[in-house]
Amino acid sequence: MDATFTAEQEEIRRTLRELLLKRCGPEEVRIAVRSEGGYDSALWETLAQQLGLPGLALPEAYGGVGCSVTELALASEELGRSLAPSPLLATAVLGAPLLLALGSEDQRAALLPRISSGELTAALAVPGASLTTALGLTGDNRGDWAGGGRAGGVQARQTDGGWRLYGQADQVLDGHSAGLLLVAAHTGGFARSRTLLFLVRSPLERDGSGGGGATRVRLTSLDETRSQARIQLRDVEAELLGDDESADVAGVLAGVGDSVAAVLAAEAVGAADRVLERTVEYVKQREQFGRAIGSFQAVKHRLADLYVQVQAARSAAYYAAWATGAGEERVGGLALAQALEALRITSSEAVQLHGGIGFTWEHEAHLYFKRAAGDELLFGPVHRLREHAADAARLFGGGEVAV
DSSP: OOOSOOHHHHHHHHHHHHHHHHHOOHHHHHHHHTSSSSSOHHHHHHHHHTSOOTTTTSOGGGTOOOOOHHHHHHHHHHHHHHTOOOSHIIIIIIIHHHHHHHOOHHHHHHHHHHHHHTSOOEEEEOSBTOHHHHTTSSSOTTSSTTOTTSSSSEEEEEETTEEEEEEEEEEEETTTTOSEEEEEEEESTTTTOEEEEEEEEOHHHHHSSSOTTEEEEEOOOSOTTSOEEEEEEEEEEEEESSSOTTSOHHHHHHHHHHHHHHHHHHHHHHHHHHHHHHHHHHHHHOEETTEEGGGSHHHHHHHHHHHHHHHHHHHHHHHHHHHHHTTOOSOHHHHHHHHHHHHHHHHHHHHHHTGGGGGSSSSTHHHHHHHHHHHHHHHOOHHHHHHHHHHHTTTTSSSOOOO
16 A cells, blocks of 8 residues: 555645635535535535546546545545535445446446536435445345335335335435435345335426425434435336346445445544644633643643544545555445544534633534534444444454453
8 A cells, every 4th residue: 555645636635625715614614504405506516517526436438537436535535624515425425336336338328427527416315214234334234224025114116117116215415405316225025025226316307397206305414514305205216227136236335335434534534633723723822821721731632632533543544545446345434433433522622622612603613513423323323333344354253362
């Protein structure tokens, strides 16, 4: 592994940081999350058309840049620093790799160039709150998380005209605004039980009426910068993703899950690094007993501990991004656990060290604290990420353990 960044990677970080410093401060974030889409559409257009972020890790044949997960992770780290709300995670990290891996050539040719240009956004819808299970991060994704033939979940039924979907998916990232839904649904009953992925065009894109049996409701979430939606499907027309019903959907989801975890880890590290920077700046200015509180040894020790934790999480995130791109499996979950823990501890310490102002809605510290809590609810908890990684590696699979 070469730990140094290339000139192109450094340019991605520099350009993106300069743009976000100008156009995505705390006030801009607050305004964006309260918009109908949940993000700044003008900023997204710039990120897509000028910087090519949605197609960063897509092949050039589909209008992408042809980079790897590492570049996508570096871009996400910068977005995490500013908590910039955008459909990048749902579209480029979750949706596009599934289309690339499972889609037919016609589907890839029709959809991926539009995703690369930023024209089309996508969202992955899985039943209930099973996102991390579906991605193989906190449990075995070959179980019945998609419905298992019982009531609940999302069910798919084949008809003469194609496929129809029934059911509900919660916690769909950017599902209220996505132009394309990738829905995981159970089909085959008990005899040929299996989970497949289906494409559902947004009702407005499909028939212009806003109907079609699909209801999308934006949810009130703890972290407003990470928009979520509830998708209800009632006899909704869908298209099978790919040509083969026997495709290893669970295996592909687990592979994508590893890269998702690596990107999320980098994003959490960016947020932790930024909130630590802001805290260090503040303790140098705030005075107590006639001196800056940052000069007190107890404060120095706390900040030093945070710095070590953030740097360790950064190393884990960078390694996970590189290893995932190199084909190594089951490394993203551990990096994500370490990064989420670092963000949670750093953001909570930031609130404390900022004193009275750190508890107010006016200060940005609470935005980072909510990102930490919200991400652990969505993609954790940390102990489950570590437990599943240990089970997958068979660390405690029997036999003697050295003490």
